[in-house]
Amino acid sequence: MSALGSSSTTSAVPHLDIDPFAIEFFADPFPTHEVLREAGPVVYLDKWNVYGVARYVEVHAVLNDPMTFCSSRGVGLSDFKKEKPWRPPSLILEADPPAHTRTRAVLSRVLSPSVMKQVRDGFTAAAEARVDALLDKRSFDAIEDLAEAYPLSVFPDALGLKAEGREHLLPYASLVFNAFGPPNQLRQKAIERSAPHQAYIAEQCQRENLAPSGFGACIHARVDEGEITAAEAPLLVRSLLSAGLDTTVNGLGAAIYCLARFPDQWQLLRDNPTLARNAFEEAVRFESPIQTFFRTTTREVELGGALVGEGEKILMFLGAANRDPRRWDKPDSYDINRRTSGHVGFGSGIHMCVGQLVARLEGEVMLSALVRRVAKIEITGEPKRRFNNTLRGLDSLPVAITPA
Amino acid sequence: MTAITFIHPDGRSDRVEASEGESAMLAATRHGLVGILAECGGNAMCATCHVYIDDGWLARLPPMADEEDALLDGTACDRLPGSRLSCQIKITLELDGLVLRLPERQV
Ligand code: HEM
Ligand code: FES
Numbered sequence: 001m002s003a004l005g006s007s008s009t010t011s012a013v014p015h016l017d018i019d020p021f022a023i024e025f026f027a028d029p030f031p032t033h034e035v036l037r038e039a040g041p042v043v044y045l046d047k048w049n050v051y052g053v054a055r056y057v058e059v060h061a062v063l064n065d066p067m068t069f070c071s072s073r074g075v076g077l078s079d080f081k082k083e084k085p086w087r088p089p090s091l092i093l094e095a096d097p098p099a100h101t102r103t104r105a106v107l108s109r110v111l112s113p114s115v116m117k118q119v120r121d122g123f124t125a126a127a128e129a130r131v132d133a134l135l136d137k138r139s140f141d142a143i144e145d146l147a148e149a150y151p152l153s154v155f156p157d158a159l160g161l162k163a164e165g166r167e168h169l170l171p172y173a174s175l176v177f178n179a180f181g182p183p184n185q186l187r188q189k190a191i192e193r194s195a196p197h198q199a200y201i202a203e204q205c206q207r208e209n210l211a212p213s214g215f216g217a218c219i220h221a222r223v224d225e226g227e228i229t230a231a232e233a234p235l236l237v238r239s240l241l242s243a244g245l246d247t248t249v250n251g252l253g254a255a256i257y258c259l260a261r262f263p264d265q266w267q268l269l270r271d272n273p274t275l276a277r278n279a280f281e282e283a284v285r286f287e288s289p290i291q292t293f294f295r296t297t298t299r300e301v302e303l304g305g306a307l308v309g310e311g312e313k314i315l316m317f318l319g320a321a322n323r324d325p326r327r328w329d330k331p332d333s334y335d336i337n338r339r340t341s342g343h344v345g346f347g348s349g350i351h352m353c354v355g356q357l358v359a360r361l362e363g364e365v366m367l368s369a370l371v372r373r374v375a376k377i378e379i380t381g382e383p384k385r386r387f388n389n390t391l392r393g394l395d396s397l398p399v400a401i402t403p404a
Numbered sequence: 405m406t407a408i409t410f411i412h413p414d415g416r417s418d419r420v421e422a423s424e425g426e427s428a429m430l431a432a433t434r435h436g437l438v439g440i441l442a443e444c445g446g447n448a449m450c451a452t453c454h455v456y457i458d459d460g461w462l463a464r465l466p467p468m469a470d471e472e473d474a475l476l477d478g479t480a481c482d483r484l485p486g487s488r489l490s491c492q493i494k495i496t497l498e499l500d501g502l503v504l505r506l507p508e509r510q511v
Contacts, residue, residue, distance in 0.1 A: 108471070111453045113478020158462050277511055281443065341442040352447045360443065364511075 041304025076180030160214020173246030181389025250393035279362025
């Protein structure tokens with residue numbers, strides 16, 4: 001059996017002594033991404049006993065063969081067949097067809113293009129208000145005051161969350177994304193401190209705690225249609241609480257950091273504000289806010305000329321695939337005119353981000369509001385990185401803006 | 405190879421060569437065609453690969469799946485009876501000469 005053709009010779013897989021979950025790696029992953037890509041189409045990482053793919057073709061192939069490379073054994077390092085998951089598994093992210101097909105259909109409709117049309121005006125008004133407030137300040141932290149503040153001002157309301165307790169949202173998301181990693185300090189510490197955040201989240205997922213007409217209530221309404229059970233609905237709401245906030249925080253942070261670092265691209269955006277949506281998309285390719293996810297093989301399979309046994313974990317380096325020179329022209333340039341279609345920053349195939357339209361909406365309206373009101377963004381202090389086993393982003397980015 | 409023609413809103417047209425089995429969207433983006441955005445890369449999630457197809461050709465295409473139907477309700481330009489998502493149109497030799505009209509905008 002083979003996933004990519006049926007060639008008879010399989011090659012030896014290079015073993016690398018690289019820890020892609022170490023702080024030093026997170027500080028500057030790009031040189032190591034190149035080592036991973038150039039070592040071969042498939043590598044083996046002795047530190048965690050996993051296979052790795054860092055080239056675009058293999059990452060794309062693994063993402064698009066969910067029956068061979070499954071998600072139900074966890075999309076982190078932990079193998080749910082061997083270890084008890086730290087929380088009840090996600091009904092969508094950590095599920096395979098046919099179970100996945102049903103829950104996925106529900107979230108796809110709750111976050112569909114037509115729903116985006118309905119929330120668009122509200123998201124736009126909030127972005128404009130945020131930029132106006134920042135213009136009063138002139139100097140601020142682009143992470144806390146913009147990349148976090150803006151999604152926090154729209155997403156919890158769109159979901160229908162109560163006002164109290166929202167301070168748990170970012171710590172919970174950070175925990176979820178740390179927990180995909182290996183049992184290192186980042187993961188252990190996050191789980192040790194998780195109880196209050198988990199309690200808050202479990203509570204908010206209940207039908208009676210969600211405002212009518214929000215995304216959360218729309219999920220629960222599907223119970224009445226018989227598409228999901230009353231026990232499944234809260235877990236699907238949990239998926240939006242886990243994946244819908246910290247991701248866009250890091251996506252927006254990436255976009256602002258790119259536009260502040262590359263003034264020529266900011267100028268291009270000023271000349272043509274309709275590029276705002278693509279400027280955000282290109283930032284998702286360039287920085288890949290979600291750096292990695294795992295799959296587990298369901299059978300022996302040939303991948304990139306290597307034979308991989310059943311039950312093996314494969315680490316997909318989305319960030320490295322998004323800068324693979326085999327796929328991208330000048331991959332290390334942030335280019336807001338680039339044709340970004342095909343990047344894997346939102347994944348690909350059946351698990352491709354179900355919230356991608358929400359993310360793009362937030363990115364587009366925020367960058368549009370900024371570029372119409374602001375002439376210049378300058379970095380005024382050393383940016384600080386935030387370390388997480390899965391998410392890539394900054395902890396702080398001091399900037400000053402000049403009004404247009 | 406199958407030739408397909410995209411007609412822009414201003415009446416200009418672009419003819420692209422498509423390989424059998426690829427989608428009309430992929431043929432368009434491979435040729436750098438402006439007017440097909442395809443933000444989701446063909447995963448039937450974004451509705452930014454919207455095209456209009458005249459009755460004659462429409463009748464020769466396989467019917468659309470439920471997901472495509474639902475997505476078409478969210479296109480940036482009006483949904484018309486001839487609306488389809490080009491990432492869901494698989495090119496076959498019989499489609500040689502297919503004509504796809506592009507909407508004013510995709511987002
Ligand atoms: C820039 C922001 C975002 C990025 C970079 C991102 C990235 C991703 C990626 C890479 C996947 C694929 C997971 C896999 O293949 O195993 C994914 C799935 C998912 N995302 Fe996002 N995401 C973002 C925003 C959002 C938002 C705003 C929401 C909710 C409103 C969301 C909800 C989800 C869910 C529920 C899944 C699981 C889908 C499935 O398994 O079928 N994401 N996301
Ligand atoms: S490319 Fe996204 S729906 Fe066709």
